[in-house]
Amino acid sequence: MPKFMxxxxxxxxxxxxxxxxxxxxxTGSAVQPPEWYExxxxxxxxxxxxxxxxxxxxxxxxxxxxxSVDAEGKRAKxxxxxxxxALYQAIVKDPRxxxxxxxPQEIAAWGEAQLNKLEGRPGPADFLSDQEVTSLxxxxxxxxxxx
Numbered sequence: 001m002p003k004f005m006x007x008x009x010x011x012x013x014x015x016x017x018x019x020x021x022x023x024x025x026x027t028g029s030a031v032q033p034p035e036w037y038e039x040x041x042x043x044x045x046x047x048x049x050x051x052x053x054x055x056x057x058x059x060x061x062x063x064x065x066x067x068s069v070d071a072e073g074k075r076a077k078x079x080x081x082x083x084x085x086a087l088y089q090a091i092v093k094d095p096r097x098x099x100x101x102x103x104p105q106e107i108a109a110w111g112e113a114q115l116n117k118l119e120g121r122p123g124p125a126d127f128l129s130d131q132e133v134t135s136l137x138x139x140x141x142x143x144x145x146x147x
Contacts, residue, residue: 091097100107116123128136 102110113123115121
């Protein structure tokens with residue numbers, strides 16, 4: 001089957017979309033509001049619903065001398081500040097908050113060791129250094145008796 005045949009089915013889909021978009025375009029007579037719209041708009045205006053243009057602006061923050069700020073609100077704010085300060089002090093004094101004494105390389109090595117333990121892989125090989133091999137050879141290298 002040729003490649004273009006797999007996409008042939010898209011042609012009728014695009015044609016239907018184009019026809020649908022062409023028929024839903026509003027005309028001058030289709031945009032008229034329903035008969036009850038103006039009556040309902042007048043009814044809502046009588047009830048006191050404001051228009052967006054009539055909404056008053058609100059001051060950003062009340063001042064300390066403003067009488068509209070009640071004592072309960074000030075007390076709650078002061079309590080929240082005291083609580084936040086106490087929590088901050090508790091976090092700072094916690095021993096786990098102290099800076100680490102490990103370097104990033106040591107932390108990465110520790111993490112790798114933990115992953116090795118978790119996955120059951122053997123740890124790093126602990127081979128002898130060249131100096132240790134030389135000292136062992138000197139200690140055990142004895143002439144052998146030959147027949």
